[in-house]
Amino acid sequence: MSGTDVATAFAALGDETRWNILVRLGREPASASALAADLPITRQAVGKHLEVLRAVGLVESRRQGREVVHRAVGGRLSALGRDLQRVGETWERRLASLKELAERDDRP
Amino acid sequence: MSGTDVATAFAALGDETRWNILVRLGREPASASALAADLPITRQAVGKHLEVLRAVGLVESRRQGREVVHRAVGGRLSALGRDLQRVGETWERRLASLKELAERDDRP
DNA sequence: TTTGAGCGCAACCCCAGGGTTGCACTTTGA
DNA sequence: TCAAAGTGCAACCCTGGGGTTGCGCTCAAA
Numbered sequence: 001m002s003g004t005d006v007a008t009a010f011a012a013l014g015d016e017t018r019w020n021i022l023v024r025l026g027r028e029p030a031s032a033s034a035l036a037a038d039l040p041i042t043r044q045a046v047g048k049h050l051e052v053l054r055a056v057g058l059v060e061s062r063r064q065g066r067e068v069v070h071r072a073v074g075g076r077l078s079a080l081g082r083d084l085q086r087v088g089e090t091w092e093r094r095l096a097s098l099k100e101l102a103e104r105d106d107r108p
Numbered sequence: 109m110s111g112t113d114v115a116t117a118f119a120a121l122g123d124e125t126r127w128n129i130l131v132r133l134g135r136e137p138a139s140a141s142a143l144a145a146d147l148p149i150t151r152q153a154v155g156k157h158l159e160v161l162r163a164v165g166l167v168e169s170r171r172q173g174r175e176v177v178h179r180a181v182g183g184r185l186s187a188l189g190r191d192l193q194r195v196g197e198t199w200e201r202r203l204a205s206l207k208e209l210a211e212r213d214d215r216p
Numbered sequence: 217t218t219t220g221a222g223c224g225c226a227a228c229c230c231c232a233g234g235g236t237t238g239c240a241c242t243t244t245g246a
Numbered sequence: 247t248c249a250a251a252g253t254g255c256a257a258c259c260c261t262g263g264g265g266t267t268g269c270g271c272t273c274a275a276a
Contacts, residue, residue, distance in 0.1 A: 011122030016115040017234080026199040028206060033252060045235050047254080066243040066252055074199030081192030088185030091134040095179065098136060125264080141222055153265050155224075174222055174273045 009080055012056045017041065018049045022058060022072050029071035117188055120164045125149065126157045130166060130180050137179035 013019060021035055032050060036043035050070055053059040057076045061068050121127060129143055140158060144151035158178055161167040165184045169176050 007122060007124040007127045010118045010127075014115060014119030014122035015234080019115045019118075026195070026202065028202070031252075041234085042236065043253085044237085044255095048234075063253095068253070071203065072199050074196040074201075074203065077196030077199065078193045079196075081189045081194070081196060084189030084192060085186045086189075087134070088182040088187075088189060091180050091182030091185065093182075094134065094136070095182065123264080139222075149264085150266065151223085152225095152267085156264075176223070 006083075009056045009058075012052050012058060015049070017045075018053060021046065021049055022053065025059060025070055025072040026074070029069045031067040031069055033067070035070075114191075117164045117166075120160050120166060123157070125153075126161060129154065129157055130161065133167060133178055133180040134182070137177045139175040139177055141175070143178075 013022075017039070020039065024030065024035060024038065032043050032046045036046045039046065050059055050061065054061060054070075058073055059070050060073055061070045063069075121130075125147070128147065132138065132143060132146065140151050140154045143158075144154045147154065158167055158169065162169060162178075166181055167178050168181055169178045171177075
């Protein structure tokens with residue numbers, strides 16, 4: 001998990017509109033126009049968000065007739081979650097070690 | 109996990125500089141000036157990032173003499189990770205159900 | 217008690233990016 | 247075959263926020 005990738009992935013998740021779109025696609029796949037119909041923004045704006053989400057692998061798109069259906073990739077989100085959890089636990093352990101070292105230094 | 113909270117939390121993680129600061133604090137606690145010394149930005153800029161991170165509970169700060177020491181809150185990150193993982197798995201399950209329904213409809 | 221390190225505003229600059237309008241293209245269905 | 251739905255650019259607007267400089271405060275150490 002490189003730092004850059006993590007940052008861009010979370011930047012993708014860090015926009016409220018984008019999060020709403022993702023949640024909506026988590027319930028069921030939909031086209032850009034369908035999404036725009038439920039949201040207070042243009043289809044073009046939705047398109048840009050979908051582009052961002054697809055770039056980080058959180059959404060997959062598939063042409064179906066004259067419309068393009070987008071779906072949320074749950075696996076990608078789960079993987080991100082697992083990575084985050086691991087990093088957080090590492091920090092907790094490290095902090096505990098530092099604390100222990102400090103206490104040991106206090107009473108040599 | 110409300111949508112707004114999630115978005116703001118990930119927005120906090122979505123900036124590369126902020127992520128670098130977090131990782132640095134995950135190795136060991138440090139003051140804003142110490143952080144600024146390692147980074148290509150001003151202490152004031154670091155301060156703003158720390159403010160954002162503290163607002164979402166990813167960093168805790170404690171005055172020690174004349175300096176303020178900041179540390180990464182691993183538990184908060186782990187919790188976020190677990191939430192993400194859960195949401196992702198929900199999506200996967202839902203998508204599987206939809207697929208099964210579609211196939212059942214195909215052969216009535 | 218003076219000096220400098222560390223911190224906290226506040227004002228300012230600047231650009232990435234979220235949003236829009238406008239247009240041209242394909243595909244379905246009547 | 248024609249109208250309307252769905253999509254894909256491209257140009258443009260404008261705000262948010264990441265970054266800076268500048269100043270005044272506090273507190274530890276000499």
